[in-house]
Amino acid sequence: MTAVSQSKLPLKFRFDRQLWQRFVEIAQPYFYPPGPRSSIQFLFLILTQLVFVVAFTFFFVVSLALIGFQFAPKFFSGLVNEIIYLKFLSSLGKSSIEIFQNLLTYLPAYIFLVLLVVSSGIFYAYRRKLKGREKQWLVLGLLLFLAFIVSSLNVLISYVFRFIDNALNGRNPQVFWEFLWVYGITLVIAIPILISYRYTRRKLALFWREWLTNTFLKDYFSNRAYYELDSNAANTDIDNPDQRMTEDVNSFTTTILDLILDILDSILDLVAFTGILYSISTQLTIGLLGYVSIATILALWIGTKLIKINFNQLRLEGDFRYGMVHVRDNAESIAFYRGENLELSQVEGRLGRAIRNYDLLIVWLALLDIFQYAYNYFARLVPYLIVAPLYFAKQVDFGTIGQGIFAFQMVLSALSIIPTRIQSISSFAASIERLGMLYERFRQRETRDVVGSGIVNYPSTHFKVDGLTLNTPNAEQTLFQNLSFELTPPQSLLVVGTSGCGKSSLLRAIAGLWRNGTGTIESPDYTQALFLPQQPYMLLGTLREQLKYPNLRENVTDEEIQLALTTVNLENLSVRMGGLGAEKDWAALLSQGEQQRLAFARILLNQPKYVILDEATSALDVTNERRLYELLQSQDITYISVGHRPSLIDYHQTVLDLRSANHSGWQLLAAKDYQFAS
Structure with a gap:
């Protein structure tokens, strides 16, 4: 467009709401498989993980406070008296042993313990439904935990500054230096946590x-x-x-x-x-x-x-x-x-x-x-x-x-x-x-x-078109109507007609690219067929990779590649380009005739059962064209060709003419009975 x-x-x-729905459609599948009511289950797991992190963080912070009492009792005594959700620590005694002993009788500790166990159990119950997504939940849980710790550190630093300012205002050097040491230790602990937090965000x-x-x-x-x-x-x-x-x-x-x-x-x-x-x-x-x-x-x-x-x-x-x-x-x-x-x-x-x-x-x-x-x-x-x-x-x-x-x-x-x-x-x-x-x-x-619309494609062992009416993708034009033919191995079909009548479009429909219309098409599996367009596709890679493309066969040897080049009259190409491992801009370096012969070499190396050719020899002289089509016939390959040259009739058994007398229909004739219009 x-x-x-x-x-x-x-x-x-x-x-x-539409923006939110699109966000959920994109974001959810990484953490939870899509399905009925999956969004509700996904949000439930998010809340469950938040509960788990909150409970885990509670015990982690209490543990740090217990350790802190050992090294800076004056600071932590003042700190827990100021923070509402830590005040229970100050009421339980001043020594860590007393706090730990009395913590066993503190009701919120048991509530957080139950939340920790229940949330862990929920995730264990959902382990099968996650379908291998445990890593992202673990990393997300780590991120949430680090976020809680970073927020706690910010609160801690605010009180450190408050106590330091009060010590300065009261001209109390002993308290000032003690709290300054606490601030220094806090920074030593905080910096690795902050770096880990940001690193984990980027990693996820x-x-x-x-x-x-x-x-x-x-x-x-x-x-x-x-x-x-x-x-x-x-x-x-x-x-x-x-x-x-x-x-x-x-x-x-x-x-x-x-x-x-x-x-x-x-x-x-x-x-x-x-x-x-x-x-x-x-x-x-x-x-x-x-x-x-x-x-x-x-x-x-x-x-x-x-x-x-x-x-x-x-x-x-x-x-x-x-x-x-x-x-x-x-x-x-x-x-x-x-x-x-x-x-x-x-x-x-x-x-x-x-x-x-x-x-x-x-x-x-x-x-x-x-x-x-x-x-x-x-x-x-x-x-x-x-x-x-x-x-x-x-x-x-x-x-x-x-x-x-x-x-x-x-x-x-x-x-x-x-x-x-x-x-x-x-x-x-x-x-x-x-x-x-x-x-x-x-x-x-x-x-x-899944539902099916327009032209229906079925897998088969041969080509069969039944009642095919083909429209252009934008439905502005009908190319032909009610077309039917069958091609059984090892038959060959030549498609002819005036420019714009739908010859190449028919090949697109057979390949499943165009589906706007009605009718059915039966065609072999794509792993058994090879398509040769007028302008061959040259991938970014070595000469060896060009010739093996699209890799329908494995373990193709360099000897087979060189033999295929010789067969299509490109025996010196490998030497001229610096070997099969040479990597060049092949589309710019090779002429269209060389590219078309290289495409025929792909047939020898991939050995497909079916080949579709869309003016695949248009850049070749008659001698090379005869050589390549005789090569096709010798390989016992079923093929469909689109072309304009009268010489192509010699290599096909049947001709499909999309150019009828009144330019509105089609006709199917034996090749020996067909005459090109002058």
């Missing part, structure tokens, strides 16, 4: 990208979906599928983990620091919530605009890049036509559309910058305006000022994830839309293949 037609697509994007994103890309690639190459999704095809509404499976998948997996874990971090920080902030000032907490709520509404409005702009930018950048690749792949043809001025005009048009959309993106980003800068700078004044008067009135100590500002910034950051991340959220939403459309197209193809 061209960039112009794509730009006319009605695009209406917003944060709605990498695992996820690999899995999701491979999943899309399997769908892309399954049943030749890549053919239907060709950006040049007139019937596709999926632009640049290659870009969606590379850039968009990478953006999705990286952004989703960053976003979800940042949201989790924000929730943990919100829970941890709201209590601290509320203990300092109720007015400060309420004012902060109102301030952030208004900012979030404005950010969502701006973000809705940015989603469509980002979506268009991804599409237009892909169109521009595809235009440049198209010029590179067809450089010689363009040069022969002297078409560089027209190509330049088309490429500049694609670039211009991308630039104009990006210019619009810059305008909206500028508005977003104004909003975010104003939001952040004005927010810095609020804690000073509220906490300073409390200190002057001697209602709080000096260390509370620093801790209050720190807590305010943490809560502000937690509540501001939408206002501050709206650009990445908008880009992420655009990626969801693009991947979701591609995913839905793959699923529609699966449903179509």
